[in-house]
Amino acid sequence: MPSHPPTVQNFSRNVNFVPKKAYEAQSEDEVLRILTEHRGSRIRVVGRPHSYSEAACCEDVMLDLRKLSSVQIEQRDNGVWAAIGAGCQVKRVLAELEQQAGLTLPSVGLITEQAIAGAISTGTHGSGKHSLSHYVAEVRVATYDAATGEPVIRTINAGPELRAARCSLGCLGAIVSVSLWVRPQYSVEEHFRRYDTLTEVIAAEDEFPLQQFYLIPWRWDYWVQHRREVSAPRSWLAPIYQAYFFIVMEVGLHLAVLFLSQLCRLRWATHFFFRHLLPLTVIRNWKVVGKSQDMLVMEHELFRHVEIDVFVTRPNLADAITFVKELVSYFDGDDKALSSATRNRLEQLGLLKPTDIGAYTHCYPICVRRILPDDTLISMASSEGEDNYSISFNGYARTSELQGFNRFSEVLTDSMANLFHARPHWGKVCPLDAATVRMLYPRLAEFQRICLEFDPDARFRNDWVSQLLLAE
Numbered sequence: 441m442p443s444h445p446p447t448v449q450n451f452s453r454n455v456n457f458v459p460k461k462a463y464e465a466q467s468e469d470e471v472l473r474i475l476t477e478h479r480g481s482r483i484r485v486v487g488r489p490h491s492y493s494e495a496a497c498c499e500d501v502m503l504d505l506r507k508l509s510s511v512q513i514e515q516r517d518n519g520v521w522a523a524i525g526a527g528c529q530v531k532r533v534l535a536e537l538e539q540q541a542g543l544t545l546p547s548v549g550l551i552t553e554q555a556i557a558g559a560i561s562t563g564t565h566g567s568g569k570h571s572l573s574h575y576v577a578e579v580r581v582a583t584y585d586a587a588t589g590e591p592v593i594r595t596i597n598a599g600p601e602l603r604a605a606r607c608s609l610g611c612l613g614a615i616v617s618v619s620l621w622v623r624p625q626y627s628v629e630e631h632f633r634r635y636d637t638l639t640e641v642i643a644a645e646d647e648f649p650l651q652q653f654y655l656i657p658w659r660w661d662y663w664v665q666h667r668r669e670v671s672a673p674r675s676w677l678a679p680i681y682q683a684y685f686f687i688v689m690e691v692g693l694h695l696a697v698l699f700l701s702q703l704c705r706l707r708w709a710t711h712f713f714f715r716h717l718l719p720l721t722v723i724r725n726w727k728v729v730g731k732s733q734d735m736l737v738m739e740h741e742l743f744r745h746v747e748i749d750v751f752v753t754r755p756n757l758a759d760a761i762t763f764v765k766e767l768v769s770y771f772d773g774d775d776k777a778l779s780s781a782t783r784n785r786l787e788q789l790g791l792l793k794p795t796d797i798g799a800y801t802h803c804y805p806i807c808v809r810r811i812l813p814d815d816t817l818i819s820m821a822s823s824e825g826e827d828n829y830s831i832s833f834n835g836y837a838r839t840s841e842l843q844g845f846n847r848f849s850e851v852l853t854d855s856m857a858n859l860f861h862a863r864p865h866w867g868k869v870c871p872l873d874a875a876t877v878r879m880l881y882p883r884l885a886e887f888q889r890i891c892l893e894f895d896p897d898a899r900f901r902n903d904w905v906s907q908l909l910l911a912e
C-alpha cells in the first residue's frame with residue numbers, strides 16, 4: 441500500500457521534496473509489484489536521505505527499501521562473501537558482520553547512518569582505502585526488461601556494468617542487494633600530531649596509511665589524526681580516549697562552532713577560537729588502539745550542517761590547499777588574500793564578484809582524506825592510478841541563512857574544477873553543471889551507454905541526475 445506522501449527532507453534540510461506516491465517495500469517481490477503497477481511512472485529509491493545534494497529527490501514514485509535489510513555471509517574459497525539487503529543501514533551491517541563471524545566492511549565513512557545502497561550510490565569514502573563502491577562485487581537491480589517491458593531483477597557482477605553499478609546515483613534501477621567480500625575485524629591505532637607543512641603530513645602516510653588531517657582555518661597549520669592498522673589488542677585506556685573524543689570533539693567543538701556561526705558571528709571571535717582555543721583541546725601523541733569502526737567512525741550526524749567535499753589528485757593537492765587558504769580568507773573579507781596569479785585566473789573564468797568579499801566566514805576544521813583509486817566509472821575517486829584527496833568544508837549556519845555557504849560552494853566548485861580538475865562529492869553539496877561533469881569524468885560516455893541500456897526510458901532518474909549525467 442502506498443503511504444500518504446509527506447514532505448521528505450534530507451539530513452541537512454537543504455533539500456525538500458514531495459513525491460506523488462511513497463512505498464516502503466517489504467520484499468523483492470513487492471518491489472517488482474510496485475514496478476509493475478507504476479510502469480510508465482518515474483521511480484526513485486531513497487536510502488536514509490543523508491545526501492546534501494539532490495541525488496535522492498523524487499518527483500513521482502518514491503521507493504524506500506529499508507525493510508530489505510538482511511545480512512547473509514557465506515564462506516567461499518577465496519574469502520567471506522556478504523550479501524546485504526539494499527536498505528540495510530551501514531551501522532547494522534557492521535553490527536551483523538561482527539556478531540555473525542567477527543567480520544567487518546573493507547571501508548567505512550565518517551558516519552554509518554546511510555543505507556548500504558545509498559552509501560555506494562554516491563561513492564561514500566573514509567580515509568586510506570578505496571571508497572566503499574570500489575569493493576562492491578555484485579549488485580542486483582530491479583528494472584524493466586528491455587525486450588518485454590516486464591519488471592525483472594538483473595544481477596550485475598562483472599565488466600563495465602559492474603563498474604557503473606558500483607556508483608550509479610540510482611540511474612540503473614532500484615538496487616535490491618549489494619554483495620562484497622568482507623574482512624576479519626581489525627584494530628586501528630590513532631594519535632594526534634601537529635605539523636607546519638603539508639610535506640611533513642604526506643611523508644607520514646607510509647607509516648600511517650589510514651590517517652586523515654585537518655587544515656585549521658586562521659592558523660593554517662595541520663593537525664593529523666595518524667592512524668594505522670595494528671595487531672595489538674584494544675588499549676585499556678581506549679574507553680577514556682573515546683569518552684574524551686566524544687565530549688570534546690564531537691560535542692564541545694560543535695557547540696563552539698554553532699555558537700560562533702549562529703549566535704556570535706564576530707569574525708575576530710572565530711579567528712581567536714581557531715588560533716588560540718581549539719589547539720588547547722587536542723591531546724597530542726596519546727596513542728590508543730581500538731576496534732576499527734570505533735576508531736574510524738565519528739558522530740557528525742549529531743549536529744545538523746551542510747557539507748561540500750572536493751576531490752583532487754595527489755599532484756594537485758599542494759596547490760589546491762594553497763588555493764583553499766586564499767579563497768577561504770577572501771570570502772572572510774580579506775580582499776588581498778588572493779595572489780595575483782589566482783586573481784587573474786579567477787577573473788579570466790569570470791568567477792569573482794565584489795560581493796563575495798566578506799560573504800562567508802568558514803568556521804570548521806577543513807578535513808582532508810586520502811582515497812585510493814576506485815575501479816568505477818563515475819565515483820569521485822575513479823581513476824586509473826592516482827590517489828585522490830577529498831577536502832571537506834562543513835557549514836553550520838542556520839538552514840535559512842545558507843546563502844554565504846552556497847555561494848562559497850559555487851565558487852569553490854567552479855574554480856577548483858577548472859584549476860585542479862576537482863570533483864565535488866555527488867552526495868554532498870554539488871553545484872555542478874553537465875559541461876563540467878563531462879570535463880571531469882572521462883568515462884562518462886561509458887556510464888551513459890550502460891544507463892541507457894538498463895533504463896532507456898529514464899524511469900529511474902530524477903531531473904537532477906538527468907541534467908547532470910545524461911544531458912544530450
Ligand SMILES: Cc1cc2nc3c(=O)[nH]c(=O)nc-3n(C[C@H](O)[C@H](O)[C@H](O)COP(=O)(O)OP(=O)(O)OC[C@H]3O[C@@H](n4cnc5c(N)ncnc54)[C@H](O)[C@@H]3O)c2cc1C
Nearest residue numbers: 487488489490491549550554555558561564565610615867
Ligand atoms: C553527517 C553526514 C556525514 C557524512 N559523512 C560522509 C563520509 O564520511 N564520507 C562520504 O563519502 N560521504 C559522507 N556523507 C555522505 C553520504 O555518505 C552519502 O550522501 C550517501 O549517499 C547517503 O546515503 P543514504 O542512504 O542516505 O542515501 P540517499 O541520500 O537517500 O541517496 C543517495 C543516492 O543513492 C540512491 N539510492 C539509495 N538507495 C538506492 C537503491 N536501493 N537503489 C538505487 N539507488 C539508491 C538515491 O537515489 C540517491 O541517488 C555524509 C553525510 C552526512 C549527512
